[in-house]
Amino acid sequence: MTSDKRWLLPDGIDELLPDRASAVESMRRRLLDECAHWGFQFVIPPLVEFTDSLLVGLGADLDILTCQFADRLSGRMLGVRADMTPQAARIDAHSLGEDGVTRLCYAGSTLHSTPQSIVAGRSPIQLGAEIYGCADVSADLETIDLMLALVSQAAGEDRAITLDIGHVGVYEALLTELDTTSNSGEAVFDALQRKSLPDLDAAIGDLSAPLAASLRALTELHGAQDVLPRARTLVADLPSALQAVEEVQTVVSAVERAHPKVAIYIDLAELRGFQYHTGLVFAAYIDGVGAAVAKGGRYDNVGAVFGRARPATGFACDLKALTDAAAEGVLSPRRVISAPALFSADLESQVNQLRQAGCIVIRAHDAEHHARCREQLIKRGTDWVCEPLG
Amino acid sequence: MTSDKRWLLPDGIDELLPDRASAVESMRRRLLDECAHWGFQFVIPPLVEFTDSLLVGLGADLDILTCQFADRLSGRMLGVRADMTPQAARIDAHSLGEDGVTRLCYAGSTLHSTPQSIVAGRSPIQLGAEIYGCADVSADLETIDLMLALVSQAAGEDRAITLDIGHVGVYEALLTELDTTSNSGEAVFDALQRKSLPDLDAAIGDLSAPLAASLRALTELHGAQDVLPRARTLVADLPSALQAVEEVQTVVSAVERAHPKVAIYIDLAELRGFQYHTGLVFAAYIDGVGAAVAKGGRYDNVGAVFGRARPATGFACDLKALTDAAAEGVLSPRRVISAPALFSADLESQVNQLRQAGCIVIRAHDAEHHARCREQLIKRGTDWVCEPLG
Numbered sequence: 001m002t003s004d005k006r007w008l009l010p011d012g013i014d015e016l017l018p019d020r021a022s023a024v025e026s027m028r029r030r031l032l033d034e035c036a037h038w039g040f041q042f043v044i045p046p047l048v049e050f051t052d053s054l055l056v057g058l059g060a061d062l063d064i065l066t067c068q069f070a071d072r073l074s075g076r077m078l079g080v081r082a083d084m085t086p087q088a089a090r091i092d093a094h095s096l097g098e099d100g101v102t103r104l105c106y107a108g109s110t111l112h113s114t115p116q117s118i119v120a121g122r123s124p125i126q127l128g129a130e131i132y133g134c135a136d137v138s139a140d141l142e143t144i145d146l147m148l149a150l151v152s153q154a155a156g157e158d159r160a161i162t163l164d165i166g167h168v169g170v171y172e173a174l175l176t177e178l179d180t181t182s183n184s185g186e187a188v189f190d191a192l193q194r195k196s197l198p199d200l201d202a203a204i205g206d207l208s209a210p211l212a213a214s215l216r217a218l219t220e221l222h223g224a225q226d227v228l229p230r231a232r233t234l235v236a237d238l239p240s241a242l243q244a245v246e247e248v249q250t251v252v253s254a255v256e257r258a259h260p261k262v263a264i265y266i267d268l269a270e271l272r273g274f275q276y277h278t279g280l281v282f283a284a285y286i287d288g289v290g291a292a293v294a295k296g297g298r299y300d301n302v303g304a305v306f307g308r309a310r311p312a313t314g315f316a317c318d319l320k321a322l323t324d325a326a327a328e329g330v331l332s333p334r335r336v337i338s339a340p341a342l343f344s345a346d347l348e349s350q351v352n353q354l355r356q357a358g359c360i361v362i363r364a365h366d367a368e369h370h371a372r373c374r375e376q377l378i379k380r381g382t383d384w385v386c387e388p389l390g
Numbered sequence: 391m392t393s394d395k396r397w398l399l400p401d402g403i404d405e406l407l408p409d410r411a412s413a414v415e416s417m418r419r420r421l422l423d424e425c426a427h428w429g430f431q432f433v434i435p436p437l438v439e440f441t442d443s444l445l446v447g448l449g450a451d452l453d454i455l456t457c458q459f460a461d462r463l464s465g466r467m468l469g470v471r472a473d474m475t476p477q478a479a480r481i482d483a484h485s486l487g488e489d490g491v492t493r494l495c496y497a498g499s500t501l502h503s504t505p506q507s508i509v510a511g512r513s514p515i516q517l518g519a520e521i522y523g524c525a526d527v528s529a530d531l532e533t534i535d536l537m538l539a540l541v542s543q544a545a546g547e548d549r550a551i552t553l554d555i556g557h558v559g560v561y562e563a564l565l566t567e568l569d570t571t572s573n574s575g576e577a578v579f580d581a582l583q584r585k586s587l588p589d590l591d592a593a594i595g596d597l598s599a600p601l602a603a604s605l606r607a608l609t610e611l612h613g614a615q616d617v618l619p620r621a622r623t624l625v626a627d628l629p630s631a632l633q634a635v636e637e638v639q640t641v642v643s644a645v646e647r648a649h650p651k652v653a654i655y656i657d658l659a660e661l662r663g664f665q666y667h668t669g670l671v672f673a674a675y676i677d678g679v680g681a682a683v684a685k686g687g688r689y690d691n692v693g694a695v696f697g698r699a700r701p702a703t704g705f706a707c708d709l710k711a712l713t714d715a716a717a718e719g720v721l722s723p724r725r726v727i728s729a730p731a732l733f734s735a736d737l738e739s740q741v742n743q744l745r746q747a748g749c750i751v752i753r754a755h756d757a758e759h760h761a762r763c764r765e766q767l768i769k770r771g772t773d774w775v776c777e778p779l780g
Contacts, residue, residue, distance in 0.1 A: 007697065037751065042408060044405065048403060073400065108499065109498065113462040113463075257735060305396050307397065336429070343535075345647060
């Protein structure tokens, strides 16, 4: 590496310079404040944990996604968190151990060993909110309600928002009908995710005709609300799948009332990126932005490995992506005032007053005014006064 | 590892539960807001960088302190930032490349491979502020002024604060007098840091008598302001050391005027923990807390490896340690209200109004009020009203 490239950042790793950084910080505060008003309590999970704790029960995807290294103190493997949701589940299950419903929120940098998509970075600033201890669909509803409130606030009044909603339960119910000894499960899942009928046909070739037809029909279960009656017909004989469809119906009806401007898109075959989810799954899109700006779902019993199986539902977003997707922030213009780099009592007192009143006061070292300054503090007679800078 | 220990965190790694987390978040906002009012612009440096960039020119200490692993994409070594100051220097030197004075501030989690002291954790949340492009002592003064303003604000009115101040230049000037071929430098430095006269005598045994006497005298140059005349006498023949003493004098005089309640302790032999510093060094202590809550100094030309040698001075603190050290935060008591987990238009509107007014409204799933709630929203006739909870 030549010395003139030492400023180079790794692919997918970015730094945020003042304008973008302050927009992200302002978004972070607004969203966390909103979470607090809903009763979600802020926690700060650790940057690294033993990989045994970070990854347990969460599948191979998260393992590959997590950057790992040997701990100099213990000799065991540590991982930099790739996802803060399992950390929140650990805090709920072990550290807090509360009875009843626990609501947690958090915000922090995460790290991925490889980008999750062509456009994604490798170090999202994850902000999320989770509800533990409530198995009822009302908790999913509250989660979706909060997610849409945050995304609406971020996007501004004029941007169209779409809620994508699905449910792991429909596919799971069909899956239990599969002959699991035939190893078709994984191939079927892959084909469904790609909505590839030829691959699906190949994968389900040896299945019973009615089940094969159901799986083919599942790939069509996406679109507007007419999806729900079709789904009811398809899974009429599968009680757990029917219950899943009714949960989607409950959410759709409630969101229509609470967020009448939000468009709703149902997709009962979409499971991509929902690694540890067990029930309703959902994502929010802002018009004109290709990827979901927030996503989440139900993930019951992840806490079991930490000593307590708890119902769980929640969502998370990447603050950087959400801020970039959001309407241009209207930053309140602040007065920026230059002050001499002296330390005299009367000047100090004037500078402190201006700063407390919300002005930015910048010291002029070497008697040079900073380029951001539009006014200067200057002594006229015995008083320090603000005057415009030429 | 048995499954009942999967919640275990590595030594020196902690998680922040709601009370402490919200105190840290509130402190973070207050301190960053204060930095903004002084014209320091917020940046978000990356969580990881190529170790070549993170560590270059910064010595073996930071190398050992940094957790490193191979990048799956590039095959090169990445490091998790152990210190954000060199990142800010890179941003100033390369990414911003501004002429004139640049002020940056930042806040984020860092990671140390081993604890820096018996009481320190391995993942401080570092908040810092840096001034680039001004070689004059007035920039050090502004830095110290801001550091004391932040620490005073954190500590509250009644806690005594002490400023420790030193200067690398006095020792450096004496060092250039050493016969560097004798390899005494490192041994002398070690002995000075431990203020161990026997070790110092051993290390300087083969030096000229006057220089040996000066180094011995240096270990005594700590205490109140009487240190400064003694230092002037000691280094009367060394112009760069004399200039260093005058810079300390300038700071002492200014701090006495701007922060009359802050006690000042001068130590011209204290260099421990100042790894890349080149001039004035300083630290702030809160009465009753053993370790410094903030520290910093001048570190000119660190940016040279990124293409631009710039004067630089700044400080940083560990937000967790500072929050723990601070006076108990007086959190404004908020109304916490329970609301039914229904979605009816009139209830929604009432809930939204209360949240916008600053109340916390928590949904009662399974009709169970959350333990934090002191009031409930209940329908009386056609209206939703707040009533105390039994």
